[in-house]
Structure formats: C-alpha cells, structure tokens
Amino acid sequence: MILRALALDFGDTLAVPGPDPDGRTVVEVLRGMPATDIPDTFAAVFDHVHCITRAGDRVRDEHTSFADEIRHAAARCGARVPDPEAVAGPVFERVPDSRVIGRAAEALRHIRARRDLVCVLACDTQRPEAVRRRTLARAGIEACxxxxxxxxxxxLRKPHPDFYAEVERACGVAREQIMFVGNTPSKDATAPHLYGMQAVLIAPTGRPAGLAEEIGVIGHFADLPDYLDRAVPDAAAPGGISPGSRPPARR
Known part of the structure; x- marks a missing residue:
C-alpha cells in the first residue's frame, strides 16, 4: 500500500456536529447590518427555505450557498438585503461550530508527528472556511x-465525484495514494473507494453489511494510528513515504 495523503471528514469523525442557524438568529444578524429592511415574517420564511434547499441539495449532491438561501428568503417575504454574501460570516459567529473531540485531535497530532503525509480536511459544511479554521485552531489541529x-x-457535496476530484487536487498526489476517512458509509467510504481512493470507515458498531472488503473499518478516529501501523507499518518502508519527501499540497 502506498499512502501519501489523508482526506478527513469532520462532523462525527473529528468533531461533534454543531447546530444549524435558525431564522431568528439570521434576523438578529440582518437587522444589525446597514441598509436592510427585514419583516417579522423573515425568520419563518428562512427556516422553510433552508429546509427545502438542503433537501434538494442532498438529492443533487450540490451545495447552495448561504447567500443564495438569504436571497431566496428575502424574495419570498419582501425583505431588503443589499449584501447577502456578507451574511454568513456574522451568522456563523453566533452559531456554535462543531466541537472537536479530544481523543480525535490527539490521534491526528500523533499521526502528523510520526508520518509525513499530506492532510486535507474534506467535509460538507455551511460554515465559511474562516470559521472552520478558527475551530481547528482552538482545538490545536489547524496546523495539521x-x-x-x-x-x-x-x-458540491459528497458523494458527487467532482468533490473527490477536488480533494485529489488539494492533496497533490494520485488518488490511489489518498486515504479517505469518515463516518458515513456512502459518502466517506464507498464513494471515495469507487473514485479510486483508499478508504477507512469509522463505524462504532462494526462493519456494515455490503461494505466492500477493501474498505477498512475502525471504531473511532482515535483508532486510526494503530490501523495505519498495521496497514503501513513504517512510513519510511516500501509502500510508505519517507520523511521529508511529502509532496506540496495544492491549496
């Protein structure tokens, strides 16, 4: 096995997921922004738009931007929002992000200290990159x-093939040298495996029926260092990657 990069899911893999923003929170933020006119009906309309938009996105493996959700809600209730693109940042400042699991963070730092692997965070999320990076920094793993x-x-959302193509570009190595790790069988295991990546599923209750035998299974992200020790015993041995030879990731 040649392993040169890890692609890691976030929610329920490295972290306990945080809540979605609700309409009341969005209204509070919007009313504090210049030149907006937000009727009382906006909160309920936004909640409805958010619900149907996310349902449609899951069917199409797409991700509608938060700004477009604001535009759609504003159009439905006659609100005036001059700069929808500016709304996501302050909204997600108010809504707690996912909480990084201590054992998972420790395992990730352990892997990074021992193995010269490219590491890419690869997840479905509404949170802007700045918000997610701040969460990683507070947990002491942004540098990982x-x-x-x-x-x-x-x-785009997982399991759209172009999502994994973007992960491959970010890793800067061949897809078969990337190991995707996450907790959702369809998105984090089967789809990247079919794309040509290695995959490890986090499954506390054991291997799901029908999962390809080539896909590894662990009970918790904290088990990943031991799994790698078995699958790629020595980072400097044939099939691994020698220290100092990690290729530059593509940002």
Missing part, C-alpha cells in the same frame, strides 16, 4: 491540515 475542501466553497 495542508488544505481544506468544503462543500460550501466548491458548491
């Missing part, structure tokens, strides 16, 4: 990542 691939940035 060479790049981030977020659905809100590229407009």
């Amino acid at each position: 990542f060479d790049a981030v691939v977020l659905s809100c940035t590229i407009g």
Whole structure:
C-alpha cells in the first residue's frame, strides 16, 4: 500500500456536529447590518427555505450557498438585503461550530508527528472556511491540515465525484495514494473507494453489511494510528513515504 495523503471528514469523525442557524438568529444578524429592511415574517420564511434547499441539495449532491438561501428568503417575504454574501460570516459567529473531540485531535497530532503525509480536511459544511479554521485552531489541529475542501466553497457535496476530484487536487498526489476517512458509509467510504481512493470507515458498531472488503473499518478516529501501523507499518518502508519527501499540497 502506498499512502501519501489523508482526506478527513469532520462532523462525527473529528468533531461533534454543531447546530444549524435558525431564522431568528439570521434576523438578529440582518437587522444589525446597514441598509436592510427585514419583516417579522423573515425568520419563518428562512427556516422553510433552508429546509427545502438542503433537501434538494442532498438529492443533487450540490451545495447552495448561504447567500443564495438569504436571497431566496428575502424574495419570498419582501425583505431588503443589499449584501447577502456578507451574511454568513456574522451568522456563523453566533452559531456554535462543531466541537472537536479530544481523543480525535490527539490521534491526528500523533499521526502528523510520526508520518509525513499530506492532510486535507474534506467535509460538507455551511460554515465559511474562516470559521472552520478558527475551530481547528482552538482545538490545536489547524496546523495539521495542508488544505481544506468544503462543500460550501466548491458548491458540491459528497458523494458527487467532482468533490473527490477536488480533494485529489488539494492533496497533490494520485488518488490511489489518498486515504479517505469518515463516518458515513456512502459518502466517506464507498464513494471515495469507487473514485479510486483508499478508504477507512469509522463505524462504532462494526462493519456494515455490503461494505466492500477493501474498505477498512475502525471504531473511532482515535483508532486510526494503530490501523495505519498495521496497514503501513513504517512510513519510511516500501509502500510508505519517507520523511521529508511529502509532496506540496495544492491549496
């Protein structure tokens, strides 16, 4: 096995997911922004738009931007929002981000200290990159990542093949040398495996029925260092990557 990069999911892999923003929070932010006119009905309209938009995105493997959700909600209720693109930042300042799991953070730092691998965060999220990077920094793991691939940035969600193509570009190595790690069988294991990547599923209850035998299974992200020790025993041995030879990731 040649392993040169890790692509890591975030929610329920490295972190406990945070809440979605609700209409009331969005209204509070909008009313504090210049030149806006926000009727009382906006909160309920936004909640409805958000619900149907996310449902449609999941069907199409797309990611509608938060700004477009604001535009759609404003159009439905006659609100005036001069700069929808500026709304996501302050909204997600108010809404807690995911909480990084201590054991997972420790395992990631351990891997980075021992193995010269490119590491890319690859996840579906509404949070802007600046918000997610701040969360990583507070948990002491931002420096572990060479790049981030977020659905809100590229407009696509897992398991769209182009999502994994973007991850491959960010890693800067061949797809078969990338190991995708996450907790959702369809998005974090089967789809990257079919794309040509290695894959490891986090499954606390064990291997799901029908999962390809080539896909590894661990119970918690904290188990990944031991899994790598078994799968790639020595980072400097044939099939691994020698220290100092890590290729530059593409940001």
